[in-house]
Amino acid sequence: MTTSLLDVEDLNVSFHMRHRSLHAVRGITFTLHEGQTIGIVGESGCGKSAAAKALVQLHPRHNTTIQGKVLYKGQNLLELSDRQMQRVRGKEISMIFQDPMSSLNPTMKIGTQITEGIKRHHPELSSQAIRQQAIDMLSKVGIPSPELRFDAYPHTLSGGMRQRVMIALALVCQPHLLIADEPTTALDVTIQAQILDLLKKIKQDGNMSIILITHDLSVVAHFCDRVLVMYAGKIVEDAPVHQLFSQPQHPYTKRLLLAIPRLDQAKNQSLHPIEGMPPNLSLPLKGCGFCTRCEDAMHICAEQGPELIHVGPHHRAACFKHDKRARP
Amino acid sequence: MTQPLVEVKQLSKHYSLKGKMLRALEGISFAIASGETLGLVGESGCGKSTTGRCLLRLENPTAGQITYQGKDLAVMTPQEIRAFRQQAQMIFQDPYASLNPRMTAGEIIAEPLRIHQLVPDQDISKEVSRLLDLVGLSQSSMMRFPHEFSGGQRQRIGIARALAMRPRFIVCDEPISALDVSVQAQIINLLKQLQRELQLSYLLIAHDLAMVKYISDRVAVMYLGHLVEVAPADELYHSPLHPYTQALLSAIPIPDPEVERSRHRIILKGEIPSPLTPLQGCPFASRCPLAKEQCHHVRPLMKEIKPGHTAACHLL
Numbered sequence: 001m002t003t004s005l006l007d008v009e010d011l012n013v014s015f016h017m018r019h020r021s022l023h024a025v026r027g028i029t030f031t032l033h034e035g036q037t038i039g040i041v042g043e044s045g046c047g048k049s050a051a052a053k054a055l056v057q058l059h060p061r062h063n064t065t066i067q068g069k070v071l072y073k074g075q076n077l078l079e080l081s082d083r084q085m086q087r088v089r090g091k092e093i094s095m096i097f098q099d100p101m102s103s104l105n106p107t108m109k110i111g112t113q114i115t116e117g118i119k120r121h122h123p124e125l126s127s128q129a130i131r132q133q134a135i136d137m138l139s140k141v142g143i144p145s146p147e148l149r150f151d152a153y154p155h156t157l158s159g160g161m162r163q164r165v166m167i168a169l170a171l172v173c174q175p176h177l178l179i180a181d182e183p184t185t186a187l188d189v190t191i192q193a194q195i196l197d198l199l200k201k202i203k204q205d206g207n208m209s210i211i212l213i214t215h216d217l218s219v220v221a222h223f224c225d226r227v228l229v230m231y232a233g234k235i236v237e238d239a240p241v242h243q244l245f246s247q248p249q250h251p252y253t254k255r256l257l258l259a260i261p262r263l264d265q266a267k268n269q270s271l272h273p274i275e276g277m278p279p280n281l282s283l284p285l286k287g288c289g290f291c292t293r294c295e296d297a298m299h300i301c302a303e304q305g306p307e308l309i310h311v312g313p314h315h316r317a318a319c320f321k322h323d324k325r326a327r328p
Numbered sequence: 329m330t331q332p333l334v335e336v337k338q339l340s341k342h343y344s345l346k347g348k349m350l351r352a353l354e355g356i357s358f359a360i361a362s363g364e365t366l367g368l369v370g371e372s373g374c375g376k377s378t379t380g381r382c383l384l385r386l387e388n389p390t391a392g393q394i395t396y397q398g399k400d401l402a403v404m405t406p407q408e409i410r411a412f413r414q415q416a417q418m419i420f421q422d423p424y425a426s427l428n429p430r431m432t433a434g435e436i437i438a439e440p441l442r443i444h445q446l447v448p449d450q451d452i453s454k455e456v457s458r459l460l461d462l463v464g465l466s467q468s469s470m471m472r473f474p475h476e477f478s479g480g481q482r483q484r485i486g487i488a489r490a491l492a493m494r495p496r497f498i499v500c501d502e503p504i505s506a507l508d509v510s511v512q513a514q515i516i517n518l519l520k521q522l523q524r525e526l527q528l529s530y531l532l533i534a535h536d537l538a539m540v541k542y543i544s545d546r547v548a549v550m551y552l553g554h555l556v557e558v559a560p561a562d563e564l565y566h567s568p569l570h571p572y573t574q575a576l577l578s579a580i581p582i583p584d585p586e587v588e589r590s591r592h593r594i595i596l597k598g599e600i601p602s603p604l605t606p607l608q609g610c611p612f613a614s615r616c617p618l619a620k621e622q623c624h625h626v627r628p629l630m631k632e633i634k635p636g637h638t639a640a641c642h643l644l
């Protein structure tokens with residue numbers, strides 16, 4: 001049995017605005033084992049990015065409430081001070097973001113941005129050694145002539161190259177956990193294939209776990225061991241990747257798989273969109289978040305929120321259809 | 329063969345940029361028949377949107393000819409242009425940016441009707457409600473502002489605005505890429521249904537090849553301002569001929585881990601060259617896994633490999 005690296009227990013994230021509050025993440029619980037890659041999928045506004053940022057506390061403190069537990073190697077990250085948290089970020093847990101243009105500092109050379117992290121976490125190293133480490137990392141992520149690029153500014157690079165710099169920046173201190181928030185969404189498909197291929201290789205080389213956040217189910221099929229499907233701030237399904245695609249249990253997952261076109265399917269098969277819209281997360285949610293769009297909704301679905309229950313040995317789903325009390 | 333609705337011959341568009349020449353389009357030719365959907369795919373910066381804009385004369389091409397119903401766009405009289413602008417419409421990518429936030433949905437849809445005086449003033453609101461019905465929006469939408477709608481609903485307003493002109497030809501520039509997956513299918517189904525009911529022709533510009541396959545009759549693949557392959561949709565996906573098309577198709581993940589495991593993926597090396605650097609040979613030569621000496625020096629021409637299936641590659 002592999003050991004768990006990250007245990008998230010009943011995580012809640014709320015944002016407070018002037019006139020209302022938005023309850024973006026509504027009690028999610030999951031475990032990430034060492035060396036595992038999990039994907040968190042869901043549509044915009046389902047809380048996947050809000051949850052990921054809460055793990056490393058990147059939300060501004062003054063208007064965000066985070067509740068629950070984030071146990072990383074047994075330690076609750078939510079109890080750490082800012083200073084202690086700084087030692088975790090970059091060294092233990094790193095994050096890469098969707099848009100490499102806005103997450104790199106346009107006024108700093110690439111080399112300076114990469115060495116910043118090494119200097120912070122390894123103050124004992126000489127500047128020569130730090131420079132060498134940064135250049136090695138740049139060449140590892142496939143940047144041609146890294147010595148020259150070390151002194152370049154981000155705007156001189158293409159989107160794919162910038163995302164490689166982001167990856168180099170995130171991985172230079174060899175973190176144990178990488179959180180990748182839509183790392184390939186802004187990129188073209190052939191470049192996306194390159195970047196995913198690179199992340200896979202790096203993962204195999206080191207002992208790293210990855211949380212991949214994406215809206216794209218096909219990327220998950222290609223890349224992850226396990227998948228969490230989120231809807232309206234909650235995990236609605238949690239399954240090994242093969243089971244999720246072959247035997248989806250939650251109605252939302254089933255409908256989502258029918259709604260996406262596949263390259264390997266015949267042209268004249270029609271698509272089945274999900275009618276309606278997700279609920280407004282600034283309002284309290286009484287029943288199941290999906291019940292207004294669900295074809296199989298029962299009376300109880302509008303009254304009570306379903307728990308995430310086991311429907312197989314490693315497979316959980318939050319739907320009353322799987323409750324023992326539900327009549328067949 | 330009947331006359332195509334839109335025909336493009338050797339279209340080129342160059343922009344001068346700080347003394348350099350940016351070659352956005354380089355001699356592309358294709359035709360769209362009446363009632364047909366041509367999908368135009370390629371990666372960002374390959375010139376697909378520029379093609380769409382040239383087709384509606386939102387950009388003036390540097391060279392080449394575009395004809396609509398046999399008439400050359402470049403030599404149309406102002407009256408003819410006005411008539412053409414009515415028949416040829418556009419749906420934009422970003423439903424947030426392409427609707428005026430200060431106008432209600434009803435005003436947005438009514439504006440083209442007023443300008444082109446298609447219906448008498450007293451009938452405009454009746455026409456607007458017919459259009460809302462056509463795109464599946466409720467009548468109460470008329471009085472609401474764009475920010476009160478979701479992304480999918482906004483895209484429906486954009487479609488209703490385009491349909492107000494009773495067009496025959498619509499350029500859809502990435503109509504679904506800003507939308508969530510569950511909503512994308514709604515819009516694609518709507519576009520398909522409207523095409524059947526109103527006999528529309530589409531030029532569908534998109535980078536999502538799986539979606540393009542669903543709606544297009546034929547698909548054209550672009551790379552760096554060049555057309556590299558044109559084929560009927562199913563044939564292009566089953567037997568792509570150009571090495572770029574093959575790499576592009578293999579790069580797209582399929583939402584099924586069983587299929588994914590057995591797939592062979594061609595990972596291209598390098599990146600798309602800058603369109604500012606002048607090209608001698610095949611535009612794809614620098615990344616092509618099969619490139620030969622000749623490919624770097626001689627530009628391949630489009631040739632018909634199978635009936636209806638053309639590609640530009642020296643190896644074919």
